[in-house]
Amino acid sequence: MKRRSRRIDTDLAVIGTGIAGFAASLFACRRGLEVAQFGHSGAMAYTTGYLDLLGVQDGRVLDDPWDGLGALRRETPEHPLARLPDETIRTAFGLFTEALTEMGLGYTAPGERNLRALLPNGLVKSTLSVPQTMLPGCEALAQRARTLVLDFDGLQGFSARAFEANLAERWPGLSSARLTFPGMEDRQVFPEVMARALETRQTREALVDLIRPQLDGAEYVGLPAILGMQAPDRIRTEMEAALGATLFEIPTIPPAVPGIRLREGFERTMPERGVTLDPVLKVSRVRFGAAGATLTLHGAMEDIEVEARAVLLATGRFLSGGLRADRTQVSETLLGLPIRQTESRNDWYRKDYFDPAGHPVNRLGIEVDASFRPVDAAGDPVQDTLFSAGAILAHQDWVRQRCGAGLAIASAYAAVDSAAAHLTPEGQPPDRSVRSDR
Amino acid sequence: MNVRVHETEVLIIGAGATGSGIMRDLALRGIHCLLIDRRDLNAGASGGNHGLLHSGGRYATADAETAAECRREGEILKRLAPECIDDCGGLFVAVEGDDPDFAARFPEHCRVAGIPCEALTPAEAREREPALPETVFAAYTVPDATIDPFRIVLENVGQAQQANGSRYLPHTGVEGFDIEDGEIVRTRCRDHRCGDPVEIRARQVVNASGAWAEKVARLAGCTDVTLLCSKGTLLISNARVTNGVVNRLRPPDDGDILVPGGTVSLLGTSSVTVEDPDDIRPTIAEVDRILAEGAAMLPILNETRFVRAFSGVRPLLRAPGSESDGRKANRGFALFDHEDQGLTNFVTVAGGKFTTFRLMAEKAGDLVARRLGNSEPCKTALVPLPSGDALRWTDPGAAARDWYRRADPTDMILCECEMVARSAVDTILAEAPGAEDHMSLRAIALRSRIGKGACQGAFCALRVMAHLYDRGVYDGPDGLRQARDFVEGRFRGVRPVLWGAQMPQAELAEILHCGLAGMDLAAAEDEGRTG
Secondary structure (H helix, E strand, O other): OOOEEEEEEEEEEEEOOOHHHHHHHHHHHHOOOOEEEEEOOOHHHHOOOOEOOOOEEOOEEOOOHHHHHHHHHHHOOOOHHHHOOHHHHHHHHHHHHHHHHHOOOOEOOOOOOOEEEEOOOOOEEEEOEOEOOOHHHHHHHHHOOOEEEEEEOOEOOOOHHHHHHHHOOOOOOEEEEEEOOOOOOOOOEOHHHHHHHOOOHHHHHHHHHHHHHHOOOOOEEEEEOOOOOOOHHHHHHHHHHHHOOEEEEEOOOOOOHHHHHHHHHHHHHOHHHOOEEEOOEOEEEEEEEOOEEEEEEEOOOEEEEEEEEEEEEOOOOOOOOOEEEOOOOEEEOOOOOOEOOOOOHHHOOOOOOOOOOOOHHHHOOEOEOOOOOEEOOOOOEOOOOEEEOOOOEOOOOHHHHOOHHHHHHHHHHHHHHHHHHHHOOOOOOOOHHHHOOO | OOOEEEEEEEEEEOOOHHHHHHHHHHHHOOOOEEEEOOOOOOOOOOOOOOOEEOOOHHHHOOOHHHHHHHHHHHHHHHHHOHHHEEOOOEEEEEEOOOOHHHHHHHHHHHHHHOOOOEEEOHHHHHHHOOOOOOOEEEEEEEOOEEEOHHHHHHHHHHHHHHHHOOEEEOOEEEEEEEEEOOEEEEEEEEEOOOOOEEEEEEEEEEEOOHHHHHHHHHHOOOOOOOEEEEEEEEEEEOOOOOOOEEEEOOOOOOOOEEEEEOOEEEEEOOOEEEOOOOOOOOOHHHHHHHHHHHHHHOHHHHOOOEEEEEEEEEEEEOOOOOOOOOOOOOOOEEEEOOHHHOOOOEEEEEEOOHHHHHHHHHHHHHHHHHHOOOOOOOOOOOOOOOOOOOOOOOOOOHHHHHHHHHOOOOOOEEEOOOOEEHHHHHHHHHHOOOOOOOOOHHHHHHOOOOOOOOOOOOOHHHHHHHHHHHOOOOOOOHHHHHHHHHHHHHHHHHHHHOOOOHHHHHHHHHHHHHHHOOHHHHHHHHOOOOO
């Protein structure tokens, strides 16, 4: 069969399907830009579901991330978040959590303080916004409420007993129990499969019936994150009513449901917003011309050429394939963008894994100007029409600093802002009457 | 403070191949032993080598005596512990640039040492090992094999425990000896896990502490043991590269041997003289040099994915005025009876090769048995080593085969890279040598393949930890500390091979260990670095 070929014209091509890529598409839509988005990474399944802004600064756990941003601006002004005013970060974060809530994944609005959210081992994480399904966990911890934490036969890497053992001293009202998930006896069980099973009423009722006799006066019940895939808030409310206790979810080791929910939510709703989206297609080449760029993609059945007036690169780091390393250097994989190197491989990682300073390799990445355009060694933009956002940016250590979502969302917002300004110099949306007949 | 006191006939210090070999040797003669190690089984050179069961070919040119010893001992182990050995055969190959005269003399040296050696044409050699390059100009077969150094040591201890109730205590380090009238009457130790003092009373004390033997001998006032510590570094690939052992046919140098180890291969070995055998770790410079040299012999190594590097310290005998270069030093061993040092119940056995550990144990055992008036002969060359349910999980691939064979859907895989199931961990917890309450993740990993695959502990550290909480092994924050300690330990070896396909693994590991498990902050909190 002959391969088909297809051509797409768009204002902005977003490369990358992580939080930064989806945030960029979302913000670009809001600005009235036409967007085409491509990517091939499943790295979103590695998120806990928590949206961090800045949880750690200089090895110190932060209660006030905004205060932390002030310190960040003084100490590492080149950090992508340090280059943005609070106002931009607040707006971007708020728009993003609103969009998630609109797509059926309720998230708390970003506030002034970090929340203290639960981790699977009974440790606590400082984060700015959590799914509504996880919020009662923060409350239960804060109040030391009578709480029952559950796990399931055959579920790997999540032990309610470990959770309890690590919190018992501080939280005497905590207890744990193990259940067999309805219909999944004598086998390994996976959070994703359990979550999909809970989309059916019978499974929910069966699970509630199993939990009820374990309650013993508990006001809160914590579960691994399995409360459905598309409408977790509705499932939680319904199960709470049947149970007579408040339910909350706890993150699990990946592939984990909160990340899959985000990915599926975006994949479902971005096309509704008018984005041309192919989340499992890798961009194989980008050529820049006078009027923008041409992206080449090779699908299973067809070749696609995308003519874009601007490009936003949000391809992530090593795990998502945005960066790669050989024995001598780190490089950017799609465009060969310049990366400022350390002196040698010896400087990539510190001697001790948990050195509080973090590993220098994590701060290597793309250098950008004030408009979030990648720059060359001289500091000049590589292309006027190329912008970048997210974890691929240099001078940040999102894992250690607990700033991944904030970095992705705020830099995407700023990069889209710049791209929009470039595409519509007077601040007007592009003239649709000209473009619609193409 | 509570002093724990142990009594035994023979205290053996150092739970490597030699120490555990002496334990087996004496137990088979009916002598009760207590084996102790400051850390755990194979913490020194016994766990830091390539697992080559030498045919002797490597030493044939320079040291015919050691070569012949290797050959004889290799044959004994192949007969008595076949479950620990992959009799895969080996090649010595010379490639363009190597000395043709050195290569040409090789078969004659082998003949003198009694090592079977057969010449292959370059085409035959490449047929046997397709990874060899066109530039091979000389190739000889030798009966090299590989041995699982962890399994055989577990079997040594297991057999001794079974034979007469001899015991093994990990994390018990010697701090001093109380000597009266030319006899060690008490060995003062410390349990490094809880900090408690431990006192051991034994009729004979054997120092088999490898690279630390000089230090231990000095604690007893003996100045006759002098060692040269030679650090060797090796790289572990993600998959097996060659069918058999491939040696470079030239004088020993970095990167001149590739040894299969079940489903992986080990490339080595460097040799750097070090002052202190403690706190050694592989460096990037060593890894790059080994790889450059190795790739000259097997160019495929340039594209091979490596998952970890590790280092060991060879304890080499330093005779007065002898070589200070570890490569040229004697690979033989020596038995010190310390009688000229004024002690009558202290023995040090030092030097030697992994391959010859049984012989070293036999010689030490003969001396100790004689001193105890025991006339039983050595049986270690005749009695087969036991296989056992808790002893067999270190062999790469064994856990996977076992799991597929049993096909029990309720027996979850905890370590997906190496297919280690819950049942394997439970067996180790219940009955492996050195099993104890609150057993550390490191100790379980030492007795299995956990954390040794491509992910190097990214997922399995968390899964095994959760399982150990479920089993009640941990009941407080100690489990988190154990998991952290385990991944910190893995990182020492992972760091120098981080490039290419291991970079995404390392990034994911950090996301899980820090972002999800909060280990970095917990570490800082434990050290009082955060408020």
